Amino acid sequence: MKRRKFLQYTAATGLGLLGSGLGFGARASAEPGALPGTTGTAGAHTAAPHMPLHIPGDSGLLGMLDITTEHLTLDAHNTTLRLRQNTPSPFQVWSAKYAGKDYQNPIIRIKTGQHFNARLQNNLNEPNIIHWHGLHIPGDMDGQPRSMIDPGGHFDYAFDVPNRSGMYWYHSHAHHHTAQQVYFGLAGIYMVEDEDERALRNALQIEPGLNEIPLIIQDRQFNSAGELTYAFNPMQHHMGQLGDTILVNLTPHPKLEITNRLYRFRVLNGSNSRIYKLAFVHGDKMLPYSIIGTDAGLLERAHVTQQEYISPGERLDIVFDASQLRAGDEVYLKSLAFDPLEGGTMLGMGELMGGVSGWGGTEGARLDLGAEFEIMKIAVTRESPARPSGMIPPKLSTIARIDTGGAVRRDVRLTVRRMLWLINGETFTPDRYPLQSRSNTIELWDIQNAEMSMPHPMHMHGFSFQVVQRSNSPSQVRALAQDENGRLITDLGWKDTILVWPGETVRIATDFTHPYKGDQIYLFHCHNLEHEDQGMMVNHLVTAA
Numbered sequence: 001m002k003r004r005k006f007l008q009y010t011a012a013t014g015l016g017l018l019g020s021g022l023g024f025g026a027r028a029s030a031e032p033g034a035l036p037g038t039t040g041t042a043g044a045h046t047a048a049p050h051m052p053l054h055i056p057g058d059s060g061l062l063g064m065l066d067i068t069t070e071h072l073t074l075d076a077h078n079t080t081l082r083l084r085q086n087t088p089s090p091f092q093v094w095s096a097k098y099a100g101k102d103y104q105n106p107i108i109r110i111k112t113g114q115h116f117n118a119r120l121q122n123n124l125n126e127p128n129i130i131h132w133h134g135l136h137i138p139g140d141m142d143g144q145p146r147s148m149i150d151p152g153g154h155f156d157y158a159f160d161v162p163n164r165s166g167m168y169w170y171h172s173h174a175h176h177h178t179a180q181q182v183y184f185g186l187a188g189i190y191m192v193e194d195e196d197e198r199a200l201r202n203a204l205q206i207e208p209g210l211n212e213i214p215l216i217i218q219d220r221q222f223n224s225a226g227e228l229t230y231a232f233n234p235m236q237h238h239m240g241q242l243g244d245t246i247l248v249n250l251t252p253h254p255k256l257e258i259t260n261r262l263y264r265f266r267v268l269n270g271s272n273s274r275i276y277k278l279a280f281v282h283g284d285k286m287l288p289y290s291i292i293g294t295d296a297g298l299l300e301r302a303h304v305t306q307q308e309y310i311s312p313g314e315r316l317d318i319v320f321d322a323s324q325l326r327a328g329d330e331v332y333l334k335s336l337a338f339d340p341l342e343g344g345t346m347l348g349m350g351e352l353m354g355g356v357s358g359w360g361g362t363e364g365a366r367l368d369l370g371a372e373f374e375i376m377k378i379a380v381t382r383e384s385p386a387r388p389s390g391m392i393p394p395k396l397s398t399i400a401r402i403d404t405g406g407a408v409r410r411d412v413r414l415t416v417r418r419m420l421w422l423i424n425g426e427t428f429t430p431d432r433y434p435l436q437s438r439s440n441t442i443e444l445w446d447i448q449n450a451e452m453s454m455p456h457p458m459h460m461h462g463f464s465f466q467v468v469q470r471s472n473s474p475s476q477v478r479a480l481a482q483d484e485n486g487r488l489i490t491d492l493g494w495k496d497t498i499l500v501w502p503g504e505t506v507r508i509a510t511d512f513t514h515p516y517k518g519d520q521i522y523l524f525h526c527h528n529l530e531h532e533d534q535g536m537m538v539n540h541l542v543t544a545a
């Protein structure tokens with residue numbers, strides 16, 4: 001596979017030369033206007049092609065919205081957003097007015113046990129539904145294809161949040177529109193807080209919006225005018241959409257200025273299909289960083305690493321200690337090179353992937369899956385005042401191991417036939433229930449990417465699970481294993497999405513006990529959103545005890 005160097009990629013796309021602040025247009029693609037509160041950089045940094053990272057505040061785009069008893073309405077609509085070259089690009093958002101403030105795709109913040117009440121108002125001209133990724137809520141509140149609402153319609157959500165603290169997220173799940181709607185903006189963060197979380201913030205002495213910063217990483221494709229494009233040939237559709245511009249919090253070519261103290265980065269891979277291998281690179285050195293949490297909250301303790309994979313749908317809670325740096329130092333958050341096909345057995349696939357690089361359809365260079373590139377520049381601009389900075393506490397949380405003695409065993413096979421990705425031979429059929437479990441039952445699933453050519457990030461609705469074992473992992477994955485079961489650091493906490501590499505089998509344990517009345521319908525699917533939309537998804541019926 002041919003890999004392009006990042007510099008070539010930057011030169012080819014002219015990234016950021018005409019960078020500007022993020023700016024919304026008016027609703028429904030009318031004349032665009034500037035979004036108040038964002039800083040334009042046009043003209044100011046012609047020599048430095050980076051844009052300031054958009055850091056969520058307490059309103060506006062990705063603003064932090066604390067749920068109170070006030071009712072929330074999320075209004076789905078078309079708009080424009082100035083992402084690149086000061087060009088209004090077609091975009092879709094959920095906007096809200098809450099506690100007197102305006103939000104677009106808010107970071108919804110709520111406490112464990114709190115009630116959540118919201119209306120989705122669909123003002124798009126296509127179906128829409130919001131799925132609350134990772135939440136343990138009843139099937140009819142989960143936001144699935146069967147709950148899709150038509151243009152002009154609405155859906156009322158009401159549930160208690162049972163989850164432990166963690167960075168969950170919400171996104172469109174309108175079948176056949178999911179990939180495109182997420183691509184054009186319909187995704188946000190759902191932050192749950194509990195006692196562990198409060199204790200951690202105290203110990204770290206961090207504050208959201210200041211030194212605790214969510215990083216939503218997404219790759220996108222732009223045309224030469226600077227508009228988002230989602231057009232692809234059949235092969236790109238089959239493999240998954242890749243873009244050659246990396247956005248963090250919707251900022252292309254972002255730069256973050258920090259002081260030399262502890263930072264917490266809460267990373268969501270919100271990309272349609274791109275996998276990242278995260279590293280903080282200073283000169284020619286990789287700096288150590290700590291993983292403190294995974295999809296569904298904190299690990300028991302921090303684990304130090306230098307590189308970790310994150311696939312679409314997964315989250316990583318990272319503490320980066322910048323006290324190892326000095327003012328003037330520059331660090332790059334990068335995705336390191338890897339081979340997405342290692343372990344694959346379909347030899348023709350490499351050729352096909354190579355072919356994707358040169359396809360027409362949109363302008364600009366392609367960035368291969370597994371290529372090395374910069375995600376974000378981090379510049380240490382000031383030394384921290386000499387006060388004791390926080391520390392990672394030795395114990396973060398408690399994770400009770402699921403007792404798998406007597407568990408029900410199940411094989412879940414990921415295959416491909418005639419360009420269709422399948423789960424146990426099935427493609428998504430609304431009235432079929434290929435996976436059936438009983439409440440009050442513990443199951444062990446062997447998810448096998450047996451004959452496969454591509455990694456698949458597999459996601460379970462309604463429950464969190466634990467990774468028991470990885471077997472037959474490609475060497476680049478095995479190299480990061482923490483124990484004799486082949487598990488990675490990211491496998492040591494509660495998960496809802498798990499990357500299964502070519503040739504690999506991942507064994508997961510789930511306790512399907514739930515408190516809800518009657519049978520519950522959930523989903524199990526690939527979170528490569530093009531795979532999902534093509535039907536790499538099955539209903540999962542969890543019958544009442």
Ligand code: C2O
Binds near residue numbers: 133461527
């Ligand atoms: Cu994040 Cu069914 O999806």
Ligand code: CU
Binds near residue numbers: 131134
């Ligand atoms: Cu989900």
Ligand code: CU
Binds near residue numbers: 526536
């Ligand atoms: Cu897949």
